Amino acid sequence: MTIMSLVRRSAAASLLALSTSAAFAVPAHAASNAVPTYEVKINLTVAALDASHNPTSAVKSAFGITGSANARSYAYYDTNPLELNGEGWDVRLRHKSGKSFEETYKKRWPITNGDINGALTTANNDGFDSSDTNYDCEVDWGYAKQTLSCATEKSHSSSGYSGTALPTSDTGRTWLVNDIPGKLTDWSASGWGKTILKASRAHGPVTSKVYGGAWGASDDASIEVVPVVGADGTGTEYIVELSFKTDNYNDAATLHNDAIAVADAHGWLYHGDILKTQLVLGRY
Numbered sequence: 001m002t003i004m005s006l007v008r009r010s011a012a013a014s015l016l017a018l019s020t021s022a023a024f025a026v027p028a029h030a031a032s033n034a035v036p037t038y039e040v041k042i043n044l045t046v047a048a049l050d051a052s053h054n055p056t057s058a059v060k061s062a063f064g065i066t067g068s069a070n071a072r073s074y075a076y077y078d079t080n081p082l083e084l085n086g087e088g089w090d091v092r093l094r095h096k097s098g099k100s101f102e103e104t105y106k107k108r109w110p111i112t113n114g115d116i117n118g119a120l121t122t123a124n125n126d127g128f129d130s131s132d133t134n135y136d137c138e139v140d141w142g143y144a145k146q147t148l149s150c151a152t153e154k155s156h157s158s159s160g161y162s163g164t165a166l167p168t169s170d171t172g173r174t175w176l177v178n179d180i181p182g183k184l185t186d187w188s189a190s191g192w193g194k195t196i197l198k199a200s201r202a203h204g205p206v207t208s209k210v211y212g213g214a215w216g217a218s219d220d221a222s223i224e225v226v227p228v229v230g231a232d233g234t235g236t237e238y239i240v241e242l243s244f245k246t247d248n249y250n251d252a253a254t255l256h257n258d259a260i261a262v263a264d265a266h267g268w269l270y271h272g273d274i275l276k277t278q279l280v281l282g283r284y
Helices: 003-024 057-062 116-125 169-178 192-198 249-265 276-283
Strands: 037-044 070-078 089-096 101-111 136-141 146-156 201-215 218-229 236-246
Touching: 037 249, 070 169, 070 276, 089 169, 101 116, 101 169, 116 136, 116 146, 136 249, 169 192, 169 201, 201 276, 218 276, 236 249, 236 276
Parallel strands: 037 136
Antiparallel strands: 037 236, 070 089, 070 201, 089 101, 101 146, 136 146, 201 218, 218 236
16 A cells, blocks of 8 residues: 555545544533513602501502511622622622521613513623523513613521621621622622622611512512611601512513502502612612
């Protein structure tokens, strides 16, 4: 056999090996978009509250609120220029009476013109997809605004803390830094999130009252009354948020339309969206 024949045979064998490996290779596919749940959030005016700043009996009856008030306190952690929030991240420490502390790390994306799938695709490109079981994704559906969020939650013992008491700003920050998830740690650069969170402080706290019930297609209805310092830094302003949770888009759309109609008919509806996170970050 000539040298040229050997070269040809070797080349043919190489091509066969390449074609065989290509035939049996498993193509790589990106994970699908996350599947969100829905929370309808409608703000009410103070006309929905009685003289003690509790929902009136008429409001409770109209929206299936039957539970007594449960208190919770929370603070958001960010730097003074709100660098985390500027990147769409919110970090919250919350304490419900008799429960462990909840540490929540949440990433947000705007939803434009109702394009939920578009926001989910953006989240997917940012690494939040159906394969990541550490994060729960939700569409927050307000009066006129929709936002997609994906959040992970961790807990910290509340031993030594009574009621809904929160730790000092320094202590809370230490807990949150120690438990920071990887996605936030390296968000825009290696170690960026941890560096920013180490420089953060507590914005708050606020202590709200939450009343639960069930209404329409949602067995998780609630009214939260949040007292916050006034815009000028004095006095108290009461934020009233009516919310309903559901796993189904059509149910969420129905709840959204019906809640607005009922609240508007009774003169309780606030015609706009009040974002509690932004309010607390901006006023404390």
